[in-house]
Amino acid sequence: MTARPQRLSALIVDDHEDSRAALAVLLQLHGVDVRTARDGEEAWREIVEAPPDLILCDLHMPNLDGFGFVRRLRADSRLRGTVTIAVSALGGPRDLIETREAGFDGHVVKPISEEALVRLLDRVRSAGPAP
Amino acid sequence: MEREALIARIEAGMSAGTVPCQDCLVTWFGEGRGHRCVVCEEPITSPDTEVECDLPGGGTVYFHNACFDLWHAALPA
Numbered sequence A: 001m002t003a004r005p006q007r008l009s010a011l012i013v014d015d016h017e018d019s020r021a022a023l024a025v026l027l028q029l030h031g032v033d034v035r036t037a038r039d040g041e042e043a044w045r046e047i048v049e050a051p052p053d054l055i056l057c058d059l060h061m062p063n064l065d066g067f068g069f070v071r072r073l074r075a076d077s078r079l080r081g082t083v084t085i086a087v088s089a090l091g092g093p094r095d096l097i098e099t100r101e102a103g104f105d106g107h108v109v110k111p112i113s114e115e116a117l118v119r120l121l122d123r124v125r126s127a128g129p130a131p
Numbered sequence B: 001m002e003r004e005a006l007i008a009r010i011e012a013g014m015s016a017g018t019v020p021c022q023d024c025l026v027t028w029f030g031e032g033r034g035h036r037c038v039v040c041e042e043p044i045t046s047p048d049t050e051v052e053c054d055l056p057g058g059g060t061v062y063f064h065n066a067c068f069d070l071w072h073a074a075l076p077a
Helices: A017-029 A040-049 A066-074 A093-102 A114-126 B003-016 B065-074
Strands: A009-013 A033-037 A054-057 A083-088 A106-109 B026-036 B043-054 B060-064
Touching: A009 A017, A009 A040, A017 A033, A017 A114, A033 A040, A040 A054, A040 A066, A054 A066, A054 A114, A066 A083, A066 A093, A083 A093, A093 A106, A093 B026, A093 B065, A106 A114, A114 B026, A114 B043, B003 B065, B026 B060, B043 B065, B060 B065
Parallel strands: A009 A033, A009 A054, A054 A083, A083 A106
Antiparallel strands: A106 B026, B026 B043, B043 B060
């Protein structure tokens, strides 16, 4: 595992403007540089240009949804190590199996609590899943 | 370990407080790194998937994939 820089960069992928904005504010309060995208296609263009340390990705979106997005990311050798977390209002047993099988590194139920965000950022800063 | 035996361990562990009754704050998926599964108490080794559960209030527990799915389904609604 590789320690990541203390100043993290994150990409929020969500088709709901209010959800993007609320999570962006929370991340910025914790010293994270934030970019946003409205769906998987827009996110793909963002990460190909400059991969972030962390992607927080909603699951159900138009154009390219979270499942399609993470499968495309894992298939690309340049990007497959990017820490990608599913952020969803759904957190039942079936939902977690689906996100795990699609290739996400983790799953957080939204709205994300401050405690969950801090734990997540600490993990990504200190080690994170192996790139 | 058989499914029924795992479910029995989960129920007993929840009653005894050795298996969490609260859902994870953050759930991580990765390759097994030798941590001991909180349900079956066997090590989780590669190439098995390890599910890492950050608990509310602090602490982390680890599960085999199959153990996690049974535990998660057994959590109180």
